Structures are given as C-alpha cells and as structure tokens.
Amino acid sequence: MLVITVMGVVASGCLSGQESTSTSTASGETSTPEKTTNVVIYGYGSEMITLDPSTEFSNSIVVLANVYECLVKYTPNGLEPWLATSWESNENGTVWTFHLRKGVKFHTGNTMTAEDVKWSIERTIRMGLGPAFIWDPIDKMEVVDDYTIKFYLKYPANLPLIASSAYGAYIMDSRYLSTVGDDNAIADWFNQGQDAGTGPYTIVKDKYDPKTEIVLKKFDDYWGGWSGDQFDIAVIKIVPDASLREQMVTSGEIQITRDLPLDDLPKLQENPSVKVDQTASYQELYAFFNTKKEPLNNKLVRQALSYAVPYKDIVDYVLHGYGEVAKGPIPKGMLGHFEDMDTYTYDIDKAKQLLAQAGYPDGGFKLVLTYTQGDQAEAKVAEIIKAEWKKLGVDVEIRPMNWEQQWALAKSDPSKAQDILMMYWWPTYPTPYDFLFNMFHCEPEINFNLCYYCNDEFDKAIDEAATLEGIDPDKAAQLYRKAEEILMEDAPAIFFYNPDDVYVYHKSITGFKDNPGYPQVVFFYDLHKA
Incomplete structure (x- = not known):
C-alpha cells in the first residue's frame, strides 16, 4: 500500500469552535489531550475513491454511509x-x-x-x-x-x-442536484468534497482530502435528533501503516481503527486504554480452481486437493483464531449459510485415494497459484497449501501479483490463465445470490467466475431462489442448499475461512457496534463520549 504522510488532525477551534482530540506540533509529534473533546477520529488504512453515491463501489463507503441514508x-x-x-x-x-x-x-x-x-x-x-x-x-x-x-x-x-x-x-x-448539471457534472461536484444527503453528518468541503483526511460535521437538522454526548465532528484519517494506527489508538490520538496486526490483539485485549470488538464478517477467502485446464478439469483432482487442506490449522495459524472455518460458500449469519453442510475436511489419505482414482497416483503435475501481493494472510495460506500438496506429489508455484495483474491474467484465455486464484469476496448487499451468481453462475464472458465453472442445474436453483427471498425465504433456503451441495460435489473452489471483523477503539468512546452489512463503516452517529 502507499505510504502517506499522516496529516495533523483538525486544528483546535477551526470548525465551529470545537476542539480536536489531539494537537500536532511542528515536528509532527502529537500530544495527548487532557480534557474531553467533541471530535471522534477513525484511523483508516486506504484512500477514498469517489464521493458519487451512484458509482462508489469501494473504500469511500466509510464516508457515504455517514452522509447519506438508504430506504x-x-x-x-x-x-x-x-x-x-x-x-x-x-x-x-x-x-x-x-x-x-x-x-x-x-x-x-x-x-x-x-x-x-x-x-x-x-x-x-x-x-x-x-x-x-x-x-x-x-x-x-x-x-x-x-x-x-x-x-x-x-x-x-x-x-x-x-x-x-x-x-x-x-x-x-x-x-438541488438537477441544478448542478448532467450526471458527469454532478459527479465532479460530489468529488470536490460536497454532498446532498440526509445523513447525520455532512462533508466539510475545504477539509476534504481523499488521500489524507476527510472531515465531517454534524447536520443540526438531522431527523434523528442529537444528544449532548454525541460528536459534533467526525474525522476519517488515512493511516496506511497498521502499526502506527495501533500506536495512535492506544494513545487516544485516534478513537477507533481496524485491520491491526493479529499478533498484537492479545496484548491489546489486556490494555485498559482500549477495547477490542470482534464480530463475524460477511467476508470469505476462496481459492478458485481453473476448471478448464488439465488436470483441474477433472472433478476427482479438485476433490482430492480440497481434502488436502488443513482448514482448522489455517484458521489458527493465519487468523490466530479471529475467524472460523468456512462451511461452504456463504458466511455465517446470512441466508444460505448451513452449519450442518457436509464440507471438506483435512484427510490426506482420502486425497491420495482420489488422486489415484483420477489417474494421478503419484501426483506429478505442477500448478500456478496467484494471490494479491502484500496480503500476508493469503501468502501464509498459499505456503501451507504448497507444503500440504507436496505430500501428494503436486508442485505449487506461488505467484504473488498486484490485483490489476492478477485480474488481467484471470480474465484472459482460461487455457493460458492461472491454475488457482486466491481472493476474498464480500457482498454488495447481504444475499447469497451475490456470492453464488457472481462467482459460480455460467458466464458468456469472464467477469467474476474465475473458476470458469458452469452447471445448468446449479444456475437454475440459485436463479429461482433469488426470486423467492422476499416472499418465501424458507423455499429460497432449500434451493440455495441444493445449489451449494452441487458446488461441494463439483468442487470448483476451496472455501477456506470467514475472518472476523476486529475493531479496536479507545476507552473514551462508547456505542460502537459493527454492522457486517456495511463493511468497514463506523456509524459515527451511534458513538457517544464515555
């Protein structure tokens, strides 16, 4: 990730006479505040993308969900x-x-x-x-x-x-927006640091810098009303360095953050200055088999490799227990997740039997596995797979790539693409159809079905289930289960784990509650001064 110079927080008295949670010296050092402040700061790891509510599909959701509202x-x-x-x-x-x-x-x-x-x-x-x-x-x-x-x-x-x-x-x-101009003019207007929402906070235009800091101030006429212990100013501070964010939250320079080193969470749980919030996310890590290339076009080979994955050990080693082994393609807590789903478990003998049945008793083939460069969790999982599959006589070349390169290779001719692609998925909105359609539905052109899988019976089941979610969720669940059982049999992908969302927040705030339907969002309106 880019290393970005961390800007000072809102200067004391610069907005509505409110005080900052810290003061910055000329050298960039930060002093600890000695009295209660009316500013809350979320230390976030990535830059903002766009402020256009119609097109935003990435990190800027952390801003928009505080400025706009849905039905x-x-x-x-x-x-x-x-x-x-x-x-x-x-x-x-x-x-x-x-x-x-x-x-x-x-x-x-x-x-x-x-x-x-x-x-x-x-x-x-x-x-x-x-x-x-x-x-x-x-x-x-x-x-x-x-x-x-x-x-x-x-x-x-x-x-x-x-x-x-x-x-x-x-x-x-x-x-108001109709007076700004056409859709492109409106988009430009938004991206100048302006908004036209109903949410509890509004963007401070002259304090908007998508690479360093986004300042929001409370909207006095918000329909939900305000209490005296809520925050008048909310800041999203871009701090790519996770270790620095950790220092900042423990010192009180920022009040909340996430994506800290998992190794450090046990000591943070013992730190009286902060609290650690751990909740299940709607995110899952997958490895997609290239079902168009030999030998992975053989279902028995895919099943064998799926059995040769130490799922529990991966969760313990990679996530340090901050997550769960996946029970199929849909995360826990969502429609379409089934705790009693018959999934693959680690069984190296079963894997060897299936490989022999497939015509590869001694393995003898090489696979190229790609993952997103810089993702330490994916790197650790890849190394574990390489070691385990070596026991089957299967050689794995691990190829870290930036996402653009990985994506381009995956969308090329499948006969020349990677053998295995590792990536995460989380839903646009919490429906199993978002997972199952995007990653496994037949596609005339490659989009997100990066295992190049196609099964008409599977497609029919999920397409029907999607039409029933709103009127007969029980029938929809039955159809989703049928589809997922087909996936488990065909094994077009490995379903590794669902990582927990782990936030760390300072003792000076209360009211935080993670909502997995709005990934990485801190709803500032819910926060109160302790």
Missing part, C-alpha cells in the same frame, strides 16, 4: 426502517410499495420526497456503473404521493434487502 437499513437481526418507515408487496413480490419518513431534511435544506427516491435510483441505473446492477429487477417506479413510492419489477425480488445495500442505494437531493 432500509440492514442489521444482522433483520431489516429496519431508515428513510422508509414501512413497506409491503403483492403476493409474488413483483410490486413493492414504500412509505417514506416525513420531515426529513437534506443537507441543502430541501425536504425529502418520493421524487428524490425515484430520481436517485434512476440516476444510478442510468449511469450503469459500479453497483448499478442491484436495481436490475426494476421495470418502472411510480410516485404515488410525496411520501409513497411504488416499484414494479420485471421479476420477483427482495426489494427491501436491495434497498438496504451499502452500495448504490443512497438517496440524494434531486432538486
């Missing part, structure tokens, strides 16, 4: 009202009606209405970038009145879940 909010316990207070559908889930919250103000001062909802979704669809695909089920929208909007779908879909998406589902002020 519905996803939680691990179910969907909750957000900008919509209620919703209902017809029997087959093809017509959905949403009733909007009244009295919601945009940061521009305009009042939110159904026209804003319609315009926001139409713009995202029209631009056709990033997460626009989530709205594919929509045929048309009808504004019934200022606070009611009706969606007519091309096919049944769980629209409330789609409307909770962390990407592409944010509602914008259509009246």
